[in-house]
Amino acid sequence: MLKNRRSGRVSTKISIEDEIAHLRGLDLKGLRSRWQSVFQRPPPDHLPRHLLFAIITHRIQADRFGDLDHGTRQVLDLTDAKNAGVTMSARLVSFDQKRTELTPGTVLVREWDRHSQRVMVMPNGFAWNGQTYDSLSKVAFAITGTKWNGPRFFGLRDKENRLDAGVRL
Secondary structure, X not given: OOXXXXXXXXXXXXXXXXXXXXXXXXXXXXXXXXXXXXXXXXXXXXXXXXXHHHHHHHHHHHHHHOOOOHHHHHHHHOXXXXXXXXXXXXHHHHHHHHHXXXXXXXXXXXXXXOEEEEEEEEXXXXXXXXXXXXXXXXXXXXXXXXXXXXXXXXXXXXXXXXXXXXXXX
């Protein structure tokens, strides 16, 4: 097996499924040993077997497939048990709004009258059907022939609509 060194960790070229299956069979002492090899430091004494397993498997998968983006990590780092309720809700709403800002290259998809309508976000507006419009509302009007709030038409107003509209960021 080929071994690669990344960030001080040793990674083997076996499947994630095989590696996790192997970890499931380890006892507490075995998981502590695996922790040492993955994180290059001893595990915290207070962690039970199921948490050692979960943290190790997360790290292995994150190393292989990629970790959380910087913004998500910042929100999670600022999260603690005392910071629940209104403050955390406001922070999550703000974070969600930042993630839905439309950047050039984003394609919005909406089914209308049994046809899939695709709109590409451009640096200077929105491209649909060979034309560029300066607002989503104008695109929605061109598609439907009636006045619409463009972001609502494309499901950008709330999470449920965004998922239903098929927005692909």
